[in-house]
Amino acid sequence: MSTTTATTSNSTYTNPILPGWHSDPSCVFVPEENNTFFCTTSSFLSTPAIPIYASQDLTTWKLASHVVTRRSQVPEISNATSQTQQDGLWASTIRYRKGKFYLLTSYVSMYPDFKFTGLLFTSSDIFDDAAWSEPLRFQIGDIDPDIFWDDDVDGQAYITYAGISQVPIDLETGETGTPYKLWAGTGAGLPEGPHIYKKDGWYYLCIGEGGTELGHRQVIARSRKVSGPYEGYEANPVLTNAGTGEYFQTVGHADLFQDKEGHWWGVALATRSGPNWRVYPMGRETVLFPVTWEDGEWPVLGAVRGTMTGPLPVPECETPPGDGPYVDADDDIDFEPGSGIPRTFLFWRFPNEESFAVSPAERPYSLRLLPLKSNITGSGAAEGSDADPAITLVTRIQSHTYFTYSVDISFAPTKEGEEAGITLFLTQYQHIDLGIVLLPSSSSAPSSHEPKALKPHLRFQTTLLDDLNTPATQNVTVPDTVAKALPSSRGSEIKARLKIQAIDDTHYTLSATLLDSSPGSKFEFTHEVEAVLVSGGTGRFTGALLGTYATSNGGDGGTPAYISRWRYNGLGQKIERIDTRGEDA
CATH class of the missing domain: 2.115.10.20 (Glycosyl hydrolase domain; family 43)
Structure with a gap:
């Protein structure tokens, strides 16, 4: 030194x-x-x-x-x-x-x-x-x-x-x-x-x-x-x-x-x-x-x-003190046995610690998420309630204008409404999600005495429970919810790579690729969304978080989801109105 x-x-x-x-x-x-x-x-x-x-x-x-x-x-x-x-x-x-x-x-x-x-x-x-x-x-x-x-x-x-x-x-x-x-x-x-x-x-x-x-x-x-x-x-x-x-x-x-x-x-x-x-x-x-x-x-x-x-100061040491991560560091996380929740991760309010387990015995090298009834949309417990408003959500800060974030999800939902996915999260009132969810199949035609068959779907949806607070956003089109049935997999478990990319400083793409689909049943999904949907509004004091979640959507399901290969790759910062791509802010 x-x-x-x-x-x-x-x-x-x-x-x-x-x-x-x-x-x-x-x-x-x-x-x-x-x-x-x-x-x-x-x-x-x-x-x-x-x-x-x-x-x-x-x-x-x-x-x-x-x-x-x-x-x-x-x-x-x-x-x-x-x-x-x-x-x-x-x-x-x-x-x-x-x-x-x-x-x-x-x-x-x-x-x-x-x-x-x-x-x-x-x-x-x-x-x-x-x-x-x-x-x-x-x-x-x-x-x-x-x-x-x-x-x-x-x-x-x-x-x-x-x-x-x-x-x-x-x-x-x-x-x-x-x-x-x-x-x-x-x-x-x-x-x-x-x-x-x-x-x-x-x-x-x-x-x-x-x-x-x-x-x-x-x-x-x-x-x-x-x-x-x-x-x-x-x-x-x-x-x-x-x-x-x-x-x-x-x-x-x-x-x-x-x-x-x-x-x-x-x-x-x-x-x-x-x-x-x-x-x-x-x-x-x-x-x-x-x-x-x-x-x-x-x-x-x-x-x-x-x-x-x-006149920037000359550092006393070759690297900053402490063993914490750099503020703009990439994530390359495989949830190794013996490791804990990474220090870059953030929760919304204090978490229910039982909902998260790093490298559990039944699935090493993964983060186990247990769904609660609480969806990531909402405001917590009702007024006067003693209930814990914890939600099964873990995130990191978006620290680059241009980035790619992805996780691999293994999930075998068994009850209607069980869901696990990724989110571009501003507040519980303002987020954009891409998840695997068990829904009734639209192709089944049950009799009056039989419920519809349930089938895993990939669902894209936005949550905007308040306006965006600025006149400039009043003409923004909020995308419709999209739910697509997933093809049969090699087993009961869905294995998919879910991804969020900042393709420029004004748009994101959310995408999904199945990792273990049956032969001849390749499935891919991509949806573009405007970044203005997570600008201001109910999150005018906060900023975009990227993460993964699990929920039973109010039901009694408890099927765990397993998250692996968590990756965040920062690709650059825009620091002027006209950047190297010639785009005007």
């Missing part, structure tokens, strides 16, 4: 640095951790929750840990309070102080009223999931908590939150003082995502405004006291792509930090949609920009583009 403290000249890099659904970023530089940067992003209802990524050069990132891996930490994620697809763990702040990492966030419930609870997690080993504490819960007046210690005065810790207000907090008890208003922003509305920095005797308050859509922007104010009054910068906004033709839109919700050479940097969320803001299945992603901040002056934030330059 070699080390260096050399200062680099400007280097070229590309955005996003955390591709795919990685919204509301917050980052910290920690010299005590071998000069490593750590960033976190929102997770909403996905688990394990609140990912932490590590890097030493700001462009190569590996998963360090997840903050929430135990149901006891945030039981709200899995019970009946999670009634909307935007509930869950929203924007976080990560900070480091005296050997300890602090992660602040809020659990948000949007039904029946908008409510939020402050949560503070701590860890002394950021590379260990289990080291993250149970949360210290505290009262908060709004979302997006930030923490700041006034070490130059009395060491008091302050929580600042959307609004923009502040309270002192006791980090032992969670007790907070009387809240007071800091700043109303510049008038663009929805002031949120605050962060406080102290520099050259000034307290700087940097916030997002204008909502996390096309009007998103970053503004800044400063004061001689942490409690204000704060005076806004006359040249605000300091960061935005609003009103431009840039491919990266919705830029805002920024956080600023320094590297080992004293250079300033910023991260923000952004959407690769162009000004039409129509097709953006990967949702809000994390982008990096250089910052110039002279003594006593206001910071100058670099404009967010696909191709960037800046």
Whole structure:
């Protein structure tokens, strides 16, 4: 392992640095951790929750840990309070102080009223999931908590939150003082995502405004006291792509930090949609920009583009620390005996762990899925119910514009409605599925005393239980459901390769090929679908997930499905409105 403290000249890099659904970023530089940067992003209802990524050069990132891996930490994620697809763990702040990492966030419930609870997690080993504490819960007046210690005065810790207000907090008890208003922003509305920095005797308050859509922007104010009054910068906004033709839109919700050479940097969320803001299945992603901040002056934030330059730091190590996967890594997973659920995998809410088994004795080198009655469509338990709303769904983030994802499925359904397949998943209200399902045969003609014969079918269908929320999508044609009977196989079990491909940045194809059909009964299926169907709508805060599922569709079937040869191959990123294929966003 070699080390260096050399200062680099400007280097070229590309955005996003955390591709795919990685919204509301917050980052910290920690010299005590071998000069490593750590960033976190929102997770909403996905688990394990609140990912932490590590890097030493700001462009190569590996998963360090997840903050929430135990149901006891945030039981709200899995019970009946999670009634909307935007509930869950929203924007976080990560900070480091005296050997300890602090992660602040809020659990948000949007039904029946908008409510939020402050949560503070701590860890002394950021590379260990289990080291993250149970949360210290505290009262908060709004979302997006930030923490700041006034070490130059009395060491008091302050929580600042959307609004923009502040309270002192006791980090032992969670007790907070009387809240007071800091700043109303510049008038663009929805002031949120605050962060406080102290520099050259000034307290700087940097916030997002204008909502996390096309009007998103970053503004800044400063004061001689942490409690204000704060005076806004006359040249605000300091960061935005609003009103431009840039491919990266919705830029805002920024956080600023320094590297080992004293250079300033910023991260923000952004959407690769162009000004039409129509097709953006990967949702809000994390982008990096250089910052110039002279003594006593206001910071100058670099404009967010696909191709960037800046004084990138020289890494201390040849590879980022930790044993986690790279953020944009491919999947080549065969579910070997002795292995567990890969760290790239995500569930929607906490899973029923009995529904998933890696390399079971009866079928090594596979992932066994046991269906629950719960379909992947829905909102969980009914209001007031104690039922676990777990669904048999396991996914990964779409982290490339162009990709191929496939799995092999072995499935022998025996009861009507049993289903297993793959999904392009945004929320439980918005997904596109291709599955093997046992349905009545349309070719049989039973008498009045006999039920129709059941036969395995391949079924393509979309679930869109809400409109897509943007005028640009009102003329989109939602594809019809297609169900085709499968030919006889060599045995009772259907063996098929199911695949999702991004053929360009606006369309997917879903396809199926039987792997063990009888001679002369070759079966193939391909269906194209628009990516706008998983852009915005009920998932305007999230992004596309790719995965596999099993369900009895409300019945009492319990036939397992076996998933093998899980493959995800990233094929490239589109970072400009006109890419190498000549396609305009």
